Amino acid sequence: MSEIPDYTRNVSLSLSKVLDEIGVNERMVIKTRRLQLMNESLCTLAHKLKDEDEDGNMYTLGSRVEGTTTLGLNSDTDLLFTLAAYTVIQDLSEWEPGKINLLMIQDDTVSPGYCLLQILRQDAPLPEDNVYDQYWYRDRIGRVLLKNAIVNSRAGAEFVRHGPAQSMDEMPGFYGNDLVLAILCQQWPLQARQWIAQQGEGQWPTYDMKQYCKDMGCFVVGVGGKDSENEELEWRISTSLAERYLMFNLNITQIRCYVLMKMILKSFINTQCPDSISSYMCKTVMLHCISSTENHAWNENTLLICLNYCLTILYNCVLNENCPHFIIPENNLMARRFTPVTKQVILGTISYILSSKGSALLEIECDQLGFRIQNTFLRLVEIVPEDMSCEISGNLVGDIGLFVNELHLDFLKHTNNISHIRVLLQTLYKYLMKLTHYMNQGQNKLACSALAKFLSMHLGSALASMNIHSQVGLCRESTVLMSLCLNVDLISSKVKLASIFYCTGEIERAELILKNIEESYDHNVVEPICQCYDFKHKKSKRAFDKLCYEADDEYTLLQSITASCVKFLRYEINCCPHELQHEMFRSPQQDLPYRGKNDEWMDMAVVDSLPYLYFLQYKTYSHLRRHRDKQAALSNLAKCIIEEPFSDTKIQH
Template sequence: MSESVFMGLCRKLGTSQLVAMRRETEDIYHKVVFPSSEYSVLSILSSGSMKEGFRQEGSDFDYMLWFNEYKVIWNLPQSQIYRRESLILANCTNSPPGFALLQPLTPFLAYEFISSSCIRKNSRLYISSSKYKQNMSLRERQYMGGHCFLHGPCTSGMHQGEPFDNAHCFSSDFWPPAASSWIDRCNTWPRPHVVQEIVKKGCHLVAIGHKLGKHEDEEWRISFSFAEQRLVFEFNHSQFLVYGLLKMLSKEIFHKLSGDEGKLLCSYHMKTAVFWVIQQNTISFWCPQNLLECFWVCFKLILKWVYEGVCPNFFIPKNNMFLHNIYGEAQKNLFNNLYELHQKGIAFLLHSPSIRSYITDALYNFRLPICTDERILISEVEFDVELFNEINKNYGEGSEKLLEVIPSVRTVEQLIGSPLTNYQVIMLQREIANKLQTTAFILHKMYMNSTINKLVYVSDKMSCYMVKLAAKFGFISDTLYIAMHYYNTLRYTEALSVIKKIKLKLAQPYIMRHKTVYEDIYTAAVGGEAWSTKMRQAVAMQIKLGKNCYINELIPEIQFSKLNGEQVLNVGDLIMLHMLEILCYIHLDRTRAQTVLNDLQFFVNYNERGVAAERIKDISWQILGICQQATGNHRAALFSYQQSLRQEPFHKIQQATLMRIQSLYSDL
């Protein structure tokens, strides 16, 4: 039965190859989009279940952000290694284990929002965690258009349909004294070099106090996010799947127990349990054959913790993570519910809709052959779909200023000369295309209105070269950026020539479009080829339009979408192709424009092969309306705009749609 559950979890949570791919592509994206150097003002650490390698509903990214100028020390002698940094002394004396008060040692001249977060207590100055997170949340809301909210120590919200949590914190280059016992415990796990790496990275202090402490509004929690992420990366795949199974059961079973007590258990408690079980060497061998035994040991440890009302933090065991919420009647009810599940034995897993079928298959057909060879659990096409969508998901929105692009380009240059995995190479290839396109758009914008003809000529030549070079690195659909460049520089004939070539390629039946693909035809066309070849020849992704947009006709949509917290428009490749073709023909041949408009209307209405994916139909209908309005068919345009309003508001462009409807009414 363990092998059957292992197979099912590999399909639900991913094989070890899929998990590695997700982590490694995300790693390259983070390095390129958030480049760090000795001159960086801000540092960002990404964590959360998405970073760990999960892709289930509810998985998210957590970001920790801190200013490099400020460093937390734990005693005064540690200040000797710093010269220009502003220092903060962490004082744990009067705080519960795992928490500290932060006392600035140098004047905070650089940032007013830090100075305004300080309070005076007993004649000493401290940085208030509650004031600091409120100040930083206000800045986040101004940037995101107000579409985020405070949640614990984080500013939370949605970005391009994905949840995020931003925790503004301070960093310490030193391992906290309260966690020194953890180093001594690491005899068998993790490996010594991992322990050294973790300790060398220090820790962070996030803006939230202990709910039962005397200084809740002033205290800061010691965070080991990097250490925890590194330890999860140390899991073998059976350990990772047990952790994933506990997370699944937390949502599917524990949270649905009678009363609300089950919701008191969170995924962090599950991860902590796996850490302790591995380190205490309770199980000698984690493998597919004893996966359920491994799970059962972790579940019993959680049950024991609930019974005792003590969940010891993995790094600071004296920090009881149940102290403020799992006690008294809630603790008693939660234990009774979990003990009832325990009495059912492993059969209680049948309550999980995600893995029920894999258990029943093994029970009802004990001769059923079970494959635990991950290499054949997922086909080449299935893996390609995951890989290319992961790369596309991690596509950066670009920058508006050339100086902001340069650090990312330098990072790309450094990465090219470093040892990379195959997954990282293909992700870097995509990022190179992104930076080339971004730079091309910035150059065009900088010099398009210049009165010096030579500057205009040189910048146009460089921009054109960059979008052509980007097409050699990116997806087949990236060729459309060349057509966009020609259209925006009024070279309609050249744009149509590019569109004609790309239209033939995008019409091929083997094209993978988002997650839609004909497996047999795709395999026959590019099966066994390198991923870079597949990407250039057989994969079309949505066109992302953000700050740097060649299509002036879509500027209102981009502006309103950004005002509502979204940074890019995601447009289907064939929708964009037909829009460009229509706009070009309006200037050259209006009869042909009408013919192409009919084709666009067909694609939007019938969504053949995922051309106008349901989630982005708001912009697809919007583009159809824009094209209809441009060709003079105002009544049809009005209908399309109304249809756009009826779709899922993925891009939040309703204000732009209403504005266009208003302009139509004035013309009708």
């Protein structure tokens, strides 16, 4: 390290310090990965519960789960969902009964990194001879192949096709979502087997890491190679899970180098040549650089050297119009990517950055990077290092709360139209039993617990509503189920229980619960969470963000500092006061064809937790003839409506 010039070392250390300040540090990377993987488990379990594709899995990919993004980069959420009805095999001996078996074909007619999928019979490992629908195609030598357009039929209407991804249009204040529908292949692809045996100068990835990647298998996604004669028949081979695993094994300097490359891409290249170079290309270039250098070369003292090395390799890739895929090098990511003018602009831009010896980074406005670099030398303002990490932590924890609520709302949508209470109870019991089964299989226990609590709450509430209607009083099973889910969050389930007691005439019990809730509700900390409609408001409370940053068990913290809205479905009509019951019938149903995907609440009674708390207090104190407390509750309700941003959903999703 003594051979590193002082200027380079100082700039590298300043860059490392600034990136630490904006949340690119080991603590935040680990926290981000942990919470994004929690979201992944929640989404997979939700799909399995509803029997939509019971063996299908949802994977979170890209920058957000890798921990390689910042608030300013504003990266999309990349999701990959496997279609469980299909399986891709590379040899007839792998054929599985009961599934649509697809034989992977990689020959001279297929672009490198792509394959064809030949359909096999379901009763025997033999080629299928019939063409059953528009997604099956018989080629000139008689093979029945699956068209990649079939992925369009499996995506929702709100998604737009962009390459292999179904992209949901981004709304103001929200992250975009890219959903890739994929088919799993248990075996490592032939085109990638040479990578297992090769070893770069840096001895990275190690042999054990490569074997782990191999055991993951691969996916095929529905997009063909550009300018291919078989574009509608080709499927791209994706090693995205292996790449995610490799990214999880980078050190913090390597992660910071990749973040800087993406900032340069956003600030210098995409402003002049949009869609010319992707962040995936930058990632690929960096992985090649890591594999060709010793691991000790990547440290805080050498960050600028590492960045310039990656930019030099990127320059050569653009110059030669060849960026080899890291695992399947025959697949050129830059093939036919640039016009001559675009190419010269990109080369000139990279040359300018390289020749600047780091000073070009001062021009980057993303996350105030340039200003922050200057500030490390000039000390223009005092910066609290944890500020951005706290804000990111608040967003992450809020994301979990919002996502759980989104899945909760989705379940309710599937059960709200069940007209017979017995069928409803059977459905909710079935969901709970499946969650118990998945938990016993070792799947994410926190994710199972989160969904089980919401289901238990509605099961207990449905039983209570049935008891109230029959005038038999609350059954023990109902109260036990409700008591199991009182910590879904700080307030919503407890307010719902108080509402049930109020409707059964147990006013004193209702009043006691409401009083305890009010005493525990810290207005400086608690954040409302709601997914009934898409809207973003101002930043979350600083105290909320700080607690999220300091926490190592974010899910437990979520239960004490968030407040979800309270939802009553029609089968819970007897569990809420008559003022709310009318909300369940606000629509004459003629508007059904015109509703959007987030209008499920239209047939429910939905109210934010805090105002509902004060409303119930007003009702209970009226019954108890405590007029001073009644007036205090009414004043709190009015103040809450005016001052609390309870109906604005802040969390970016």
